[in-house]
Structure formats: structure tokens, C-alpha cells
Amino acid sequence: MTLHITLVKIEETKISSDKAKKFIASEKNGAECIFVGKVRNENAGKKVTGVTYDAHDQAVIKSFQSICNNAKDKFDKNAKIFLEHVKGYAPVGEISILIAVGSGHRDEAFKICRYILEEVKHGSPIWKKEHYTDGKEEWLPGHSLRPKKEIKL
Amino acid sequence: MEIELRLYGSSKILSDKDALKIELPNNSNIEQLREILSKIISKKHSKSNLKNLSKTAAFFSDKNEVVNDNYRLKDKESISIIPPIGGG
Structure with missing residues (x-):
């Protein structure tokens, strides 16, 4: 198996970088690239306590499959890819997304990781609601999936 | 006719539940759904940051694909509203 994709429900389990490293491990790898995205404590001058991630589960899995398969087609058909994203409330410091790639060469490993x-960020239906130290919360703006030419504000 | 609008992201401000029942004239399409949604937002949620949602949102059919504004809705159909996204 060369592809692992999951939407992780954070109340049930957490994203594990050890699991990712084990999954991509192979003697064929000349490069292993791991990207870890985390919830940070500040955004646009506001002090953040955590982020709630919402997702359209089925469409997210469908988009993950498509993105990873495109990445393999584009850069390295033999790459091993691990992709997990959280759903639910993640406090500051928690891993929100982990992408691990095992490939024959560093260039492909870096490119696949960045591409995914x-x-x-631009194609998977996932949303973020930030929670602040003053008790307020806010859904963050994002990228519209409606064709740009149809949007007349 | 009535449709079920499944709510995601910022659209969850529209209801405490996961979905909203919306009354529409028979044979309505997505464009008409956008108009009704715009009215609901201006009436009940004018202070929220949903002002442009009816224009910026996409809609998914039960096949999890974006449908265009000419897509005809059926009575009791369940459709997902997809506000602008941004995970990671």
C-alpha cells in the first residue's frame, strides 16, 4: 500500500508522526519529507486558544484521494504518501495536518509535500473556527469553490 | 417544495442543527436557493459575517460534486452548502 489518507476525529484519536514515519518507511526511499501543521497561539493580532475544524467528511476523503493520486502522477508514481487532517476542536499546539512522503529523491519528496x-488548502472542504482568549470565536474566511466569474459581490 | 440544506463551516451560524429546512417554489434551481438564502441572512443574521455567503458559497449534490446555478432541486432533496474553504 502506498497511500494512507484519513480525517481524524480528534475526540477519538490524535495524529501520530510515528505512525506516519512507519507508513512511508522503505529501503527504496532516498528522501522522506514530513510536514506538520499545528494550531498556533496567535492570528492577525488575536490571541488564539484553539481551532474547531469542520469538514464535509465524504468530500474531503474524495479530494484527498484525488490530490494524492495527482501528486504521484505529477512527481513520482512510486512515492509513499501519508495524509491526515483533524476534525473537531484542536487546542493550541495540536497537530492539525500531517503530510509524510517517501520518495527516491529529495526534489520529488519536497514537491509532493508542498503540492499536497x-x-x-484550496480544494478540500474543511473550515476553521478560531477561539480567542476573550471568549469570542470566528469562522475564518477562505477560498470559494464557486467559479470566480460567477461571483458578483 | 422543501429541501434540506446541510450546513458546514460558517453556515452553521444559520441554525443550531446540522441542517436547515427551506421552502422553495416547485422546480427551483440553485440560483433561486441563493436568493432565498440571501433573504434569510438579511432578516435573521444581518449582524453576522455571512453577508456574502449566498454569493460565495458552492453547493454539493449527494454525489459530493459542485452543482451549477441551473441545477434543478427536487422536493425533499438534501444538498450541502459549501462556504469558502480553508483547512490546514
Whole structure:
């Protein structure tokens, strides 16, 4: 198996970098690239306590499969890819997304990792609601999946 | 007719539940759903940051694919509203 994708319900379990490293391990790998995205304590001058991630589960899995398969087609058909993203409330410091790639060479490993991250941000139906130290909360703006030419504000 | 609008992301401000029942004239399409949604937002949620949601949102059919504004809705159909996304 060369592809692992999961939407992790954070009340049930957490994203594990050890699990990711084990999954991509192979003697064929000349490079292993791991990206870990975390919830940080500040955004746009506001002090953040945590982020609630909402997701359209089925569409997220479908998009993850498509993104990872495109990455393999584009950069390295033999790459091993591990992709997990959380759903639910994640406090500051928690891993929100982990992408691990095992490939024959460093260039492909870096490119696949970056490609997957950007595509997930722009194509996977996931939303973030930030929670602040003053008790307020806010859904963050994002990228519309409606064709740009149709949007007339 | 009535449809079920399944709520995600910022659209969850529209209801305490996961979905909203919306009354529409028979044979309505997504464009008409956008108009009704815009009215609901201006009436009940004008102070929220949902002002542009009816224009910026996409809609998923039960096949989890974006449908265009000409897509005809059926009575009792369940459709998902997809506000602008941004995970990671």
C-alpha cells in the first residue's frame, strides 16, 4: 500500500508522526519529507486558544484521494504518501495536518509535500473556527469553490 | 417544495442543527436557493459575517460534486452548502 489518507476525529484519536514515519518507511526511499501543521497561539493580532475544524467528511476523503493520486502522477508514481487532517476542536499546539512522503529523491519528496498542502488548502472542504482568549470565536474566511466569474459581490 | 440544506463551516451560524429546512417554489434551481438564502441572512443574521455567503458559497449534490446555478432541486432533496474553504 502506498497511500494512507484519513480525517481524524480528534475526540477519538490524535495524529501520530510515528505512525506516519512507519507508513512511508522503505529501503527504496532516498528522501522522506514530513510536514506538520499545528494550531498556533496567535492570528492577525488575536490571541488564539484553539481551532474547531469542520469538514464535509465524504468530500474531503474524495479530494484527498484525488490530490494524492495527482501528486504521484505529477512527481513520482512510486512515492509513499501519508495524509491526515483533524476534525473537531484542536487546542493550541495540536497537530492539525500531517503530510509524510517517501520518495527516491529529495526534489520529488519536497514537491509532493508542498503540492499536497496547497491543494488541500484550496480544494478540500474543511473550515476553521478560531477561539480567542476573550471568549469570542470566528469562522475564518477562505477560498470559494464557486467559479470566480460567477461571483458578483 | 422543501429541501434540506446541510450546513458546514460558517453556515452553521444559520441554525443550531446540522441542517436547515427551506421552502422553495416547485422546480427551483440553485440560483433561486441563493436568493432565498440571501433573504434569510438579511432578516435573521444581518449582524453576522455571512453577508456574502449566498454569493460565495458552492453547493454539493449527494454525489459530493459542485452543482451549477441551473441545477434543478427536487422536493425533499438534501444538498450541502459549501462556504469558502480553508483547512490546514
